[in-house]
Amino acid sequence: MxxxxxxxxxxxxxxxxxxxxxxxxxxxxxxxxxxxxxxxxxxxxxxxxxxxxxxxxxxxxxxxxxSLYFAGNSLGLLPLPVQTALHTELQTWGQRGVLGHFSHPSHHPWVTVDDNARHLLSPLLGSLPSETAIMGSLTSNIHLLFAGFYKPTPQRFKIIMEKGAFPSDRYAMLSQIEHHGLNPVDVLVEVTPAPGEKTISLDQIKRAIDHHANETAVVFFGGVQYLTGQVLDMASITAYAKHKGVPYVGFDLAHAVGNIPLELHAWNVDFAAWCSYKYLNAGPGGIAGIFVHEANKDVTPGFRGWWGHETGTRFEMTGEFVGEEGAGKWRLSNPSVVDVVALEASLRVFKEAGGIxxxxxxxxxxxxxxxxxxxxxxxxxxxxxxxxxxxxxxxxxxxxxxxxxxxxxxxxxxxxxxxxxxxxxxxxxxxxxxxxxxxxxxxxxxxxxxxxxxxxxxxxxxxxx
The missing domain is CATH 3.90.1150.10 (Aspartate Aminotransferase, domain 1)
Structure with a gap:
C-alpha cells in the first residue's frame, strides 16, 4: 500500500x-x-x-x-440541513408565490437562486464561479456541451474516449456522431485496457492521441472511472492532447466532483459536466452542472434558452439573445429551486468540513x-x-x-x-x-x-x- x-x-x-x-x-x-x-x-x-x-x-x-452504508458513489445520504432548506423554500413558495422570484426572506431570490451554489461549488472544481453553471442533468448537459464544442469537419471529426465508459456517455457520443450524419465506426476511438490489465493507462491514452491527433475534434473521458474507481490523470491528458493540437478536451466528472480535488481552470480543461447526487449528496436526480473554461468564451452554445440570456436584461423580452458572461450562457431554463437549495445546503457541509x-x-x-x-x-x-x-x-x-x-x-x-x-x-x-x-x-x-x-x-x- x-x-x-x-x-x-x-x-x-x-x-x-x-x-x-x-x-x-x-x-x-x-x-x-x-x-x-x-x-x-x-x-x-x-x-x-x-x-x-x-x-x-x-x-x-x-x-x-x-446501517453500514457504502454506496455513496451511487447515491449520497441525506444531509439534515437539506431538510431545513427545503422546508424554508416551500414556506416561501406558500407565503409569497411568484413574489419569491425577487423578494425572499433568506435574501436569495429565485431569479438568482443558483449564485450561492456556484460560489460554493467552484472550490471543489478548481474553477472560477463564472466558469460554472448549475443546470440540467448529466447526460443532457453532455449533449448541450457537445452541440457547442463538437463541430466535425472533413479534417477533424474523431472523438477519443474510453471503451468502458459509463454507458450513457457512449450513447451520447453515438447519437452526436449520428446527428452529424457520420459513421461511429469511422469517428469513435475507444481506448481499452491492455491485455491482462484492469484499467487503462496514461500511456495508452497518449498513444491513441498520437495516432489520431490530426483527425481528432474532442478528447472526452470520465475523470474517475465509474466501475473501477480509477482516477485518471486529467491534467496530463489535457496537456498532452493540446500539445498534439487537439482542439478540445472534456471530462465527465460524475464520480470525481466531491470525491477528489479538481483544478479544472489550472489544467486548462475546456469543458466538463457532472451530477450532484453521488459524492455531493444533493439528492436523487439532483440538479447537475457544467464547467466551461473562460478561454472558450467565444464558443457558441449549440442551443439557447432564456436563462442563458444576460441577467440584467433577461426580462426585457426583446427577442434578441445576449448571452450571460461565462458558462451561464449555456443555460436553457430557470433551474428547479428545490433542487438548487438542496445542492447549496449539501455544499455547505463541505465548507463546514474544511473543504475538499x-x-x-x-x-x-x-x-x-x-x-x-x-x-x-x-x-x-x-x-x-x-x-x-x-x-x-x-x-x-x-x-x-x-x-x-x-x-x-x-x-x-x-x-x-x-x-x-x-x-x-x-x-x-x-x-x-x-x-x-x-x-x-x-x-x-x-x-x-x-x-x-x-x-x-x-x-x-x-x-x-
Missing amino acids: TDSPTAFFTASTHERPSERAYAVNLDSQSPLKTRSLFQIPDRATVRSAARPTQPPHPTLADDTEP QTVREVGKRLTAYLEHLLLTRFPVEEEGGERPFEIVTPEAPWRGQQLSLRWKEGGVEELEKRLFREGVVVDTRRPDVVRVSPAPLYNSFADVWDFVDALKKVVDAEKKQ
Whole structure:
C-alpha cells in the first residue's frame, strides 16, 4: 500500500489495525465531525430491502442502529440541513408565490437562486464561479456541451474516449456522431485496457492521441472511472492532447466532483459536466452542472434558452439573445429551486468540513484502511490459495473513495442480499463487481471495520453451505 491508514492519524501502540478499538481510535482523531449532519438508514430498513415481497424479518437487537452504508458513489445520504432548506423554500413558495422570484426572506431570490451554489461549488472544481453553471442533468448537459464544442469537419471529426465508459456517455457520443450524419465506426476511438490489465493507462491514452491527433475534434473521458474507481490523470491528458493540437478536451466528472480535488481552470480543461447526487449528496436526480473554461468564451452554445440570456436584461423580452458572461450562457431554463437549495445546503457541509482537501485526506485513509482489512481478513493462505475477490481499483494516488471487488465466482446479486441482511449497503454491478465506497463525510473507520467483519461473516457462512 502506498497510503497507510496511520499516515494522517496516530493510533495507540496498544492496538492493532485488525482490532475494532484501533478503528474507534482513528475516528476520535479524525478532523471530520460531519457524520451527525447526515441521516443514515437504520439496519431494519436495509434488511427489509432484502425481502421486499416477504413478511418483515424478525426483530433483531441492532435493528435501530445505523446501517453500514457504502454506496455513496451511487447515491449520497441525506444531509439534515437539506431538510431545513427545503422546508424554508416551500414556506416561501406558500407565503409569497411568484413574489419569491425577487423578494425572499433568506435574501436569495429565485431569479438568482443558483449564485450561492456556484460560489460554493467552484472550490471543489478548481474553477472560477463564472466558469460554472448549475443546470440540467448529466447526460443532457453532455449533449448541450457537445452541440457547442463538437463541430466535425472533413479534417477533424474523431472523438477519443474510453471503451468502458459509463454507458450513457457512449450513447451520447453515438447519437452526436449520428446527428452529424457520420459513421461511429469511422469517428469513435475507444481506448481499452491492455491485455491482462484492469484499467487503462496514461500511456495508452497518449498513444491513441498520437495516432489520431490530426483527425481528432474532442478528447472526452470520465475523470474517475465509474466501475473501477480509477482516477485518471486529467491534467496530463489535457496537456498532452493540446500539445498534439487537439482542439478540445472534456471530462465527465460524475464520480470525481466531491470525491477528489479538481483544478479544472489550472489544467486548462475546456469543458466538463457532472451530477450532484453521488459524492455531493444533493439528492436523487439532483440538479447537475457544467464547467466551461473562460478561454472558450467565444464558443457558441449549440442551443439557447432564456436563462442563458444576460441577467440584467433577461426580462426585457426583446427577442434578441445576449448571452450571460461565462458558462451561464449555456443555460436553457430557470433551474428547479428545490433542487438548487438542496445542492447549496449539501455544499455547505463541505465548507463546514474544511473543504475538499480535508475530505480527500480522510477519504484516502479510510480507503487504505478498507484495503488493509480486506487483505488481512481474507488472507490467501486461509482461502485455499486464492481470495474470493480481487481488488480491481488501482493503488493510491490513482483512486478515489472507492474499492471495486471483482467476485471471482460472480453471484453478486445474492451476495448483496446477504449483506442487506447484515445491515450493509454496497453497490453491485453485474455480473461480478461489488463497489464499496467509504464516504468520509459520514462513514467512519469503525464502519469500515464493521463492514469487513460482516463481509467475512457472509463469506464464511456461504462456505459452510
